[in-house]
Amino acid sequence: MKSINPKIIYVLILLVIAIPLIRPFGLPMMVMKPTHDFFAVVDKIRPGDTVMMSWDYAAGSDVELGPVANSLLTHLSEKGAKIIAVSSIPDGPMFAEASLKVLEGLGKVYGEDYVNLGFFAGGESGIAAWADDFKSVFRADWRKTPVDQIPVMKGIEKAQDFALVISMNTGPGGYGVPDAWVRQIHVAEKVPLALAVTAIMGPQTQPYLQSGQIQGLLIGLRSAAEYEKCLEKPGIATAQMDAQSAAHAVILILIALGNISYLLDRKAKNKGASV
Amino acid sequence: MSTSPDVWLAAFLTLAMFSLAIYKENAVYRAAEHAFIGIGAGHAIVTGIQSIQTTGWNPLVKNGEYALIIPMILGLMLFTKYIRPISHLSRLTMSIVVATGAGLGLRGAVQAQLLNQVSATFLPLNSVNNLIIVLGFVVGTSYFLFTKRYTGALEGPLGILPKLGRWFLMIAFGASFGNASMGFLSMLIGRALFLVRDWLGLSSLV
Structure with a gap:
């Protein structure tokens, strides 16, 4: 040996x-409390509420956070929420575009129900800037349409105009790290914040949930699979958890x-x- | 099996990366690695230029927002680092970037990362979870008390605190390592899924 x-x-292992x-086993899985709590937070969103989702991850974390984004978009779409997609890292908008196809498939209209505003520079400074004056940072969307001409952007002036802010975050390698979101969105702006992070980031983000500074926390592929279970729509994360368990x-x-x-x-x- | 050249190229690059572990370091692996870094850097530069265009150049030229000249000049001053006689000018911009970051960070850091987290450990001792949190906080903190050595009066019953603290820290690091290993496996699963589904067409997962 x-x-x-x-x-x-x-x-x-491969x-x-x-x-x-190739052939998922369908192993049983228990849904943990943080995932239940996150699901409950999203479930409270009312039709017409605007939710910001930030794709703060690059290719290396897409396998963990991509399924989370898809499940959240499906759930938010079912609740009738408007989605504003942004990204604090340059690669993020590509992954946002890929995830937003879920909304297209659900019959949502770009510009009216959701929009991808793309990358904002500056990390924490950038978050603080748009939290105070949204249009000073986001002047056009990812497709270069001025924000004033996008119906879903009507009435969005600052962070308080969002019912919920969700950062899907890859951690210290990114520009807008989870700590920065907590400092600028929860502490400075008092806006409900939820985080979905990679498994590596889990232990260091958990104290924010424990201290009530974030409304929900999803950690890695496991939480993505649990969220699919909550939605009663087992998908790619559930199959990938079979591979993880094996x-x-x-x-x-x-x-x-x-x-x-x-x-x-x-x-x-x-x-x-x-x- | 896929007929798309893009998928074949991506599959080739994935296998090239795997060749490091399964075979050994080789020229194909290095070429794929360099391509990955080059593409990432190139993409970041293009996105950065687009960001400057959208938030700086276009409002300045098209809307006459002349105040934007100041941050743009400050941004250009960063590049004086490469011109020795005026390289000191880059420090001015850097100092503004660092000071702004520090100021904004401090605005919430004390509350988010100290006060709120400490107050979250003041829990009633009415459940096993709460007991573990309070105990872990007390003994974990005691491990980092360096103002007085654990000798004399502090030795004996109190000496157990940092020892217990070290155990709690080791368990926390173990949990972090477990999560890290799960994260790395997830990356491998992502590439394996790409190979069996997108390239070989053996999986129908969506």
């Missing part, structure tokens, strides 16, 4: 991941085998030494 080539383990993606099972078996092999080796050595 000790002399096993790591490349064999890599290929094994194969174990691929099988449930890979974890193999890793645990390998850890157990490695330890058994080590103990047997040690026992044999001790026996050899005593002879």
